[in-house]
Amino acid sequence: MPSLHRLFADDPMARVVTAGPRDEDELSVLGDLALESSAVDAPLVSDGPFVAVAVSKSDKTEFTHFLDGSQKTRLAMYYGLSPIYLAHTSAALLPRREREVLGIEAGAYREEFDFYVPSGLPIGDRLSRVEGIGVQIVTAEADATTLQARKAIVDAISDRRDSLEERLAQDFAEGRLLIDGGIGKALRGGREDRFVVGVVKSHRKQYFRSRERVETILGLEVGQRTTAFWRERDESQGVRAISFYLRLHERDDAGPLHGLVRVELPPDARFVEEMDAIAGWILCERAPSSLPDARYDRLLYPIRLVERHLKARQPSDVRLHALVGR
Amino acid sequence: MIGRVIGTERRPNTAYTFQFWADPTEKVGIGTLVKVEGDLEIDGTPVTVYGVVVEAHGYNDLDSALHEFMTLGASPDQAPPTERPEIRVYEAAVLRREPEEPIGAVPIGKVHLADEADVQKALRTDGYAASHGIAAGCYGSREEPMPVHLHAHFLLGPESGHLNMTGTSGLAAKTSFIQTLLQSIFARPEVFEGPGEGRGVAALLFNTKGGDLLFLDQPPATPLDETDVALYRAMGYEPQAFPNVEYYAPYESDHRSMRTLRKHPDLSPCRPITFGLAEIMDHLEVLLSRDDLDSKADSYIAYLKQMFVVRKSRLFREARLSELAGPEMHGAATIEDLVKIIDLQLEMGREGTLDRVDGHHFFTIEKVKNRLNGIDQRFKGVIATDGKGEGPLDAPFEPGKVYVIDVAKLSSREQDLVFSAIITKLRNRMELQELGVRHLVVMVDELNKYAPSGGRDTAIVRSLQDIAARGRYMGLTLFGAQQFRSRVDKEVVGNAATHVFGHIEAEELAQPGYSYFSSAVREKLGSLNPGEVLIKHPHFKQPIFLRFPRPACLNGSDGMRRYPAQTVSLGDQIVRVASDKGVNVQWVQDLLIERDPSEEALRRALNEIMRAGDQREVQRMLERLPKRIGAAVAAFDKDDPFA
Numbered sequence A: 001m002p003s004l005h006r007l008f009a010d011d012p013m014a015r016v017v018t019a020g021p022r023d024e025d026e027l028s029v030l031g032d033l034a035l036e037s038s039a040v041d042a043p044l045v046s047d048g049p050f051v052a053v054a055v056s057k058s059d060k061t062e063f064t065h066f067l068d069g070s071q072k073t074r075l076a077m078y079y080g081l082s083p084i085y086l087a088h089t090s091a092a093l094l095p096r097r098e099r100e101v102l103g104i105e106a107g108a109y110r111e112e113f114d115f116y117v118p119s120g121l122p123i124g125d126r127l128s129r130v131e132g133i134g135v136q137i138v139t140a141e142a143d144a145t146t147l148q149a150r151k152a153i154v155d156a157i158s159d160r161r162d163s164l165e166e167r168l169a170q171d172f173a174e175g176r177l178l179i180d181g182g183i184g185k186a187l188r189g190g191r192e193d194r195f196v197v198g199v200v201k202s203h204r205k206q207y208f209r210s211r212e213r214v215e216t217i218l219g220l221e222v223g224q225r226t227t228a229f230w231r232e233r234d235e236s237q238g239v240r241a242i243s244f245y246l247r248l249h250e251r252d253d254a255g256p257l258h259g260l261v262r263v264e265l266p267p268d269a270r271f272v273e274e275m276d277a278i279a280g281w282i283l284c285e286r287a288p289s290s291l292p293d294a295r296y297d298r299l300l301y302p303i304r305l306v307e308r309h310l311k312a313r314q315p316s317d318v319r320l321h322a323l324v325g326r
Numbered sequence B: 001m002i003g004r005v006i007g008t009e010r011r012p013n014t015a016y017t018f019q020f021w022a023d024p025t026e027k028v029g030i031g032t033l034v035k036v037e038g039d040l041e042i043d044g045t046p047v048t049v050y051g052v053v054v055e056a057h058g059y060n061d062l063d064s065a066l067h068e069f070m071t072l073g074a075s076p077d078q079a080p081p082t083e084r085p086e087i088r089v090y091e092a093a094v095l096r097r098e099p100e101e102p103i104g105a106v107p108i109g110k111v112h113l114a115d116e117a118d119v120q121k122a123l124r125t126d127g128y129a130a131s132h133g134i135a136a137g138c139y140g141s142r143e144e145p146m147p148v149h150l151h152a153h154f155l156l157g158p159e160s161g162h163l164n165m166t167g168t169s170g171l172a173a174k175t176s177f178i179q180t181l182l183q184s185i186f187a188r189p190e191v192f193e194g195p196g197e198g199r200g201v202a203a204l205l206f207n208t209k210g211g212d213l214l215f216l217d218q219p220p221a222t223p224l225d226e227t228d229v230a231l232y233r234a235m236g237y238e239p240q241a242f243p244n245v246e247y248y249a250p251y252e253s254d255h256r257s258m259r260t261l262r263k264h265p266d267l268s269p270c271r272p273i274t275f276g277l278a279e280i281m282d283h284l285e286v287l288l289s290r291d292d293l294d295s296k297a298d299s300y301i302a303y304l305k306q307m308f309v310v311r312k313s314r315l316f317r318e319a320r321l322s323e324l325a326g327p328e329m330h331g332a333a334t335i336e337d338l339v340k341i342i343d344l345q346l347e348m349g350r351e352g353t354l355d356r357v358d359g360h361h362f363f364t365i366e367k368v369k370n371r372l373n374g375i376d377q378r379f380k381g382v383i384a385t386d387g388k389g390e391g392p393l394d395a396p397f398e399p400g401k402v403y404v405i406d407v408a409k410l411s412s413r414e415q416d417l418v419f420s421a422i423i424t425k426l427r428n429r430m431e432l433q434e435l436g437v438r439h440l441v442v443m444v445d446e447l448n449k450y451a452p453s454g455g456r457d458t459a460i461v462r463s464l465q466d467i468a469a470r471g472r473y474m475g476l477t478l479f480g481a482q483q484f485r486s487r488v489d490k491e492v493v494g495n496a497a498t499h500v501f502g503h504i505e506a507e508e509l510a511q512p513g514y515s516y517f518s519s520a521v522r523e524k525l526g527s528l529n530p531g532e533v534l535i536k537h538p539h540f541k542q543p544i545f546l547r548f549p550r551p552a553c554l555n556g557s558d559g560m561r562r563y564p565a566q567t568v569s570l571g572d573q574i575v576r577v578a579s580d581k582g583v584n585v586q587w588v589q590d591l592l593i594e595r596d597p598s599e600e601a602l603r604r605a606l607n608e609i610m611r612a613g614d615q616r617e618v619q620r621m622l623e624r625l626p627k628r629i630g631a632a633v634a635a636f637d638k639d640d641p642f643a
Helices: A026-033 A146-171 A211-218 A269-284 A301-313 A317-324 B065-071 B116-122 B174-186 B226-235 B277-282 B295-309 B319-325 B335-351 B362-372 B412-431 B459-474 B490-494 B519-525 B556-562 B570-580 B585-595 B599-611 B615-623
Strands: A014-016 A052-054 A065-079 A082-097 A109-118 A134-138 A176-180 A195-200 A224-226 A229-231 A241-247 A260-265 B003-006 B017-022 B033-042 B045-059 B087-098 B109-113 B133-139 B146-151 B163-166 B201-207 B245-249 B402-406 B439-444 B476-482 B498-501 B532-536 B544-547
Touching (some): A065 A146, A065 A301, A065 A317, A082 A146, A146 A176, A176 A301, A195 A269, A260 A269, B045 B116, B045 B519, B087 B116, B116 B146, B133 B226, B133 B532, B163 B174, B174 B201, B174 B476, B277 B295, B277 B335, B295 B335, B319 B335, B335 B362, B412 B459, B459 B476, B476 B490, B519 B532, B585 B615, B599 B615
Parallel strands (some): B201 B439, B245 B402
Antiparallel strands (some): A014 A065, A052 A224, A065 A082, A082 A109, A195 A260, A229 A241, B003 B017, B003 B109, B033 B045, B498 B532, B532 B544
16 A cells, blocks of 8 residues: 555655654644634523523433544645645444443444545545545635645544534434534434433633623532523534533632533423433533543543543554555 | 453563453453464464463553542442443463464454363363373363363373472362372373383372371262362262272380271271381481481491391401400391390490490490480380381382371371381382382372471482482372472472462462462462362463362361271271171181180281282181180170171
8 A cells, every 4th residue: 555655755745744643633722722702692592681500419310322523633744835634533422321331332433534635736636545545625725824724624624523423413313312512413404302412611612792691601610500592503513502501610720611511402492491400410420530631620421431432443643654654 | 252362562462471351241360261363374374372361450441549539529339320441451371372383472363261172272281181181170160160181191200290289288288189189090090001111000198197198998978069070070080989098007106006096997907017127227317316427326327237237247347356256146126136236345345445346436336325225115116026117118019009108196206217218118119110000109298397498418308309300210209298389399399390289378479489470370379279279280381270179088087087096906907807808707706716816916917918919818817827725815896796
């Protein structure tokens, strides 16, 4: 099987690079920096003030399945100044029975392994000769800078991973599913009757603007949630969902978002009724702890297990090095 | 399939060890045999590796104990909604690989529990189990025992030989294991037939404690349970007590009855074992203090033996003295005789105003005399009164027979004498190839007492070293046992090809000799139950844990309860022996009443008929019983219902 280095050995425009095996995935860093603020406060689901609500204490949880996606990205080469990335994206849905999160069952895992190439580069044919790896052309402006090209690739990889998660979520029928992230795409196609709950750990997009909302959200104590609001439909997040903020953990010396998650529920009246119970289940999922993961304050343990399953199936650094060929 | 081999850059698999993971519910533990099937093929042969588990690790994804503490809010009884996944990782040592070459690292592959065929392959018993296999016990669960065989040529010789067993007294069941192994040996007489010196196997055992080995010919007090029966069945033979056992014991100090706990009218009687003066002279180092035996005393003792014990001689060797003493020939059959000769030498020497005789100074002679004086009193019953020893070594050993020498009621010094004399005699017979069987197994317990480490140079150590070094070529096999292997002479232990370990105390396990075992194996050795052993054999690349059945004979404590020692008259003993050999009981009783022989005649007759081969010979011997004149004391117990 030809490596990238061999394929592009005679091309003066190509420069194959090798990231160190422990180098940080630079695209995920790039992704984290992208924040969107809201121009207005999101509309509330019910009439009334936006306040902190103490969640009824629950010693049980009824989630039966857990879904998460993962990606492993490496800068493979430059063509001119355009970066070409190699990314493995995957998603898995794991069941939990009698307190045990089981392994990946048939049909509950999806993966893709592709080069991500900015459009307009004449190298697609050569890349497609690398066995077992697809080529995704990412639309980018002809005069896009390296940073812009990278941002387009970040989005493309993220979309790819989301689509894998979305397909698994759409296939889900029986049980109560907890998704790492939003549920908008999972609910597409009029499947809003299923029991699907999303826990969003990142706060790239804000749904509050006014001072009192900011104070209410950041002032949440452990075990408190906010009044429910609508997370409106949009292109990147899919259909509209009921949402609220929930404080899982608190630490005096940590930032304001420490332990704060945003929960998404399907836009159905029964979820409004069950909202408090569901918040209780999520609080219950705080044990066992996800330590030593740095995101332990927001990362629920079953989701961490799904992540670990996914990471175990990712191509090894050695394999990535072999593909790049130097 | 129970798991898969794993190898990481930090802990790669090697040619001799590998790791694999398995679900915690799989029946895998220290000592489990496993088979690895790799995808790799060499010259068309799939690579298969057999291994034994030597270490086990278990963990979950917890990074720090503190995280668990924080998770549970210091409430250990709290059960979080999700259990942390738990995994077991095992380390195994390679037993065998197929193909044998090249000896490469163990491949990443599927791991299976070994079945019976796999066990045979892993331990290489597949090549010899049918032709030369001696079942040592079983591997596997109680429900599915799989026999494990030792190679007869490597257990008893001539390829290699000797067995050494280590274990805590009372917990390791050393005696039980060796009894069972002897049963396995006797169960396969065909292995020891065919071309070669002698045929068959006999065993000579020393009973050193209570009644341990005194009831080997009796069935157990309680029937063997199903597990034990299944073990015997897997090992290939039906359990039964030893059918052919002879018991020997020294006399009591009055030389009338035997010094043994096996004294019961329902049991065949013990035969006497005594030592003549010549044997005593060879083992004076056992009887005397080491300080007494300097080179001068040693030389004088050798002189006495040569002059007066082996043959008769004139009183002095030197011509001048010899003229003085006259032509009378002197010989000694007992210590008493010898002391009289020494007295005579001293007396005549002093009359001639000499300070030495035949080159030996009076001081030396006085010293030896002093030490010899009273030996026969202190070792009464062990030393023959007529200078002629008796015992099992006077005739060739018989195949399939067990000879038990009961020394349990002897003092430590007396035990040393018996043991030393027998071992030396065995060695001599071994040298002359006069054992009479292809293999004689000698079981010696308490090796750390008889062959201690530290270089003590005694006749017994030398004999044991010699047997250990050369015995296997000459048909003499040592089954040694001890509590502390680290305290036994290295040559004696090192020459054993098969090593067995029962329960061993932690202090002993901490000795450097056990560093060969992984820490988990050492831990398991420290907690083995009776009936479980770890065994090393030349054909096994790694030691294997085995289970062996309870011996199918009466153990010492049950035997003492069932057959409490009681005085049995010589007449009753004769009736019992004659009856065992098929002679009519009434005929014997009538004969004894009619002849009313003396006690001495009865004892002689008893010894003779015990050696007799068949009924006719016994009858002939009894018919020769002399009639006592003028006495009418019945020789047998009148209360005996058979009388």
